[in-house]
Amino acid sequence: MNKILSKRKLSENVNEYVLEAPLIAKHAKAGQFIILRVDEDGERVPFTLCDMDRTKGTITLLIQSIGYSTHRLAELNEGDYIHDVAGPLGNATDLSEFGRILLVGGGIGVAVIYPQAKYLRSTGKAVDAIIGARNQSLIMYESEMKEIVDTLYIMTDDGSYSQKGFVTEKLRELINGGEKYDAIFAVGPLMMMKAVTDVTREYGIKTIISMNSVMVDGTGMCGCCRLTVGGETKYACVDGPEFDGHLVDFAEAASRQAFYKEQEKEHMCRLRGKQ
Numbered sequence: 001m002n003k004i005l006s007k008r009k010l011s012e013n014v015n016e017y018v019l020e021a022p023l024i025a026k027h028a029k030a031g032q033f034i035i036l037r038v039d040e041d042g043e044r045v046p047f048t049l050c051d052m053d054r055t056k057g058t059i060t061l062l063i064q065s066i067g068y069s070t071h072r073l074a075e076l077n078e079g080d081y082i083h084d085v086a087g088p089l090g091n092a093t094d095l096s097e098f099g100r101i102l103l104v105g106g107g108i109g110v111a112v113i114y115p116q117a118k119y120l121r122s123t124g125k126a127v128d129a130i131i132g133a134r135n136q137s138l139i140m141y142e143s144e145m146k147e148i149v150d151t152l153y154i155m156t157d158d159g160s161y162s163q164k165g166f167v168t169e170k171l172r173e174l175i176n177g178g179e180k181y182d183a184i185f186a187v188g189p190l191m192m193m194k195a196v197t198d199v200t201r202e203y204g205i206k207t208i209i210s211m212n213s214v215m216v217d218g219t220g221m222c223g224c225c226r227l228t229v230g231g232e233t234k235y236a237c238v239d240g241p242e243f244d245g246h247l248v249d250f251a252e253a254a255s256r257q258a259f260y261k262e263q264e265k266e267h268m269c270r271l272r273g274k275q
């Protein structure tokens with residue numbers, strides 16, 4: 001059982017949770033994730049370790065409510081307990097071979113680029129970041145990111161804040177404007193990551209993405225998070241979650257992500273008491 005030490009609403013449907021988890025905090029590295037169950041009968045759902053404090057023995061998660069388990073989590077408050085949290089899982093991100101790095105986060109993807117920004121800065125790297133969201137109310141961790149990176153660019157689809165447009169437009173603008181990056185690390189919805197890789201392929205810039213495949217065990221045994229990278233079968237939980245974005249088969253990943261749509265819909269209907 002892991003106690004919720006604090007809960008903070010970041011946007012309409014995203015909450016930040018600080019959980020008591022000393023063993024995970026002790027071993028966790030940027031890029032890794034945990035799998036939790038809200039209660040004993042709950043499904044296993046993965047979330048990135050957005051932050052960790054070894055001294056306090058805490059981990060921080062940013063959780064977007066989109067379906068059954070994440071809505072159940074949103075009902076929990078400070079002082080409540082999560083049934084179990086397993087981790088750290090997956091591989092730590094290794095961008096050490098690159099010089100100047102641009103991080104690109106779409107929506108909840110900021111939960112993955114924030115720990116990366118923090119880690120990269122601690123190693124003295126030059127880091128810029130673009131964060132994007134549909135509108136101003138969905139922009140998260142702006143001040144936290146600003147504190148860390150050299151320059152933070154914000155994009156909103158509707159122009160309600162900062163610059164109007166998609167993260168890919170800013171990306172193209174920066175590259176065409178003469179900014180030189182040795183690598184791009186992009187995290188967000190699958191189609192956003194594909195769009196980023198389409199742009200960077202044109203310019204020959206190495207692009208790493210973090211795959212949010214459906215996961216169950218998180219240990220490479222169930223096969224649920226299978227994907228194809230450079231023609232080879234990989235498992236996001238043990239081989240990733242980060243991969244070379246130019247080698248990922250996005251069409252296959254998108255179809256696998258939609259595999260359980262009907263069951264997810266049924267789950268939500270039950271939660272809302274419609275069945």
Ligand SMILES: Cc1cc2nc3c(=O)[nH]c(=O)nc-3n(C[C@H](O)[C@H](O)[C@H](O)COP(=O)(O)OP(=O)(O)OC[C@H]3O[C@@H](n4cnc5c(N)ncnc54)[C@H](O)[C@@H]3O)c2cc1C
Binds near residue numbers: 033045046047069213
């Ligand atoms: C490595 C990794 C890190 C992630 N980090 C974060 C994070 O930091 N913050 C965050 O809000 N979300 C994160 N996600 C996505 C999160 O796991 C899903 O939003 C969550 O599982 C949805 O569960 P649900 O029951 O609420 O929704 P459902 O209605 O069950 O599903 C909604 C959608 O979420 C995805 N999903 C459902 N079940 C799983 C599962 N077991 N594994 C992965 N995806 C699933 C599918 O795309 C699905 O269509 C991460 C996913 C992965 C794989």
Ligand code: FES
Binds near residue numbers: 218223224236
């Ligand atoms: S989640 Fe089961 S193999 Fe990756």
